Amino acid sequence: MKKILCIALNPAIDISSDADVVRHTHKTRTFNQQQFPGGGGVNVARVICELGGQCELMFLSGGATGQLLEAMLRPLSIVGRPFPIHDPVRVAYAVHEQSTNTEYRFVPEGPLVTDAELEPVFEAVAKSDADYIVASGSLPRGVPDETYLRMAEVAATSGAHFILDTSGPALASALARANMFLVKPSLGEFESFLGRKLDHDSVGPAAQNYVREGCVQHIAVTLGADGAVLVSADTIVRVPAISVPVQSAVGAGDSFVAGMIWALAEGHGIDEAFRFGQAAGAAAVMTAGTALCRREDVMELFSRQQE
Template identity: 75%
Template structure:
């Protein structure tokens, strides 16, 4: 059986709620509060479990919020491995303004970690027999920008596949110095790396050009309401956006990655895995707050779009 390992170096407790109006200075009364274990790698693991897959989850945890995060993860069908740090896990908050249907998201930078706290993670990745290692999310403070580069090197040298979904300097380091299997930036993240704006018609060629540098076998660029592009060294695939009601963008990218990796682990070819990932991302947009995609929504959207060709 193909093994998947998800890595969350900057996990979070994600809290969401609704408010009629968000105003400065005044108290904003909220309702319909929900809370979930979150952060990129944790979200990916949650979606893989939702889709019926199995995976191992490695994450950093510290403080009282870390204890709460661990308790929230316990009921889930995920094999967990916790690495203790001194500082507490961050708490992220999203508010949906019902009068405008806008969403306000507040995402702290996260705890300060030391190289000594990160060292056991590198050792565990080196000892892992996972076929896919999915690193998703930002890095906590104190983690060097080349952290994902070092992890990718370990995974690739073992003959496994490293999948990355991050942004900013860690993404730039990885795309400049690593040899990965799959990278999934958003359009804005990819433009920031290239240092220039791209029209949607230019995205595929730009991604393919970077694939040909050896940085990754595949780059999937999500374009929000305009779909997504998947580039390999010899092919560019573009899928239009799936028309769904939008309730929240939280977790859409993580759901996309999880859908792709789960499909690939099931033996699906890359083009269909790309299509399934897009269905998972669209399904996540349909759910409110910090809730991720639902399995039935994903499969129905995937079948519908596949039949359309």
């Protein structure tokens, strides 16, 4: 299996609970609490290991919550490499309201990170011998929008395949100038980047324009209940959503990315890896809170697509 490096610049402690009813002002009593190490790059690493792969995880860690995050990662088969920061790691919270089957998600912006705290991460990426470098998640406060662009440029010097899953200015900066292997926005993130709405027939051609400009080899756009689209220079492949019982949408996009990268590292082609990603994303919504996907569900859903 080829080597995978995951990067989490804005990790989190993800807490989820259930409640009968969520009401303003009054106390909302919760139950069935779960807590997991989270944030984009952390979730990607968790899923890769769940699928049977191995990866290294570089992440920023500070404060008491950073110590908790590191302790939560230790039992997992992830080679964790924390980089110290002053401010504490954020805590995200999701509440599932059982009476309406509605999920409320509270996601803090994250710690303030200085240039001096971030620089060792760039140095480590430059020395990495990973075949695939996955940068996933939002940027914490104080980190320049061009951070992922710079990482992509560093990865390119070593010949690594750089994969990006982010949104907003960080995505726009990278798509404007970077040379990346794969970018995975959701439909909403891609529309925000373009500044216009897209119907499902126009997603593929719009993404293909950027592929043909040479900034990225592949773009996978997830469409939620309508499936996903994989765009390369000469092809547009669309797969429908896999019908599954929905528990929580938390981590579905991260699972999608992880499924693709795990499959690629195992030697599968891009089209087959795309379907592994779709299966992993669908499997993630079958689990409650921030539990992400289970290997047996991913394999069953992937096999279902082949029928």
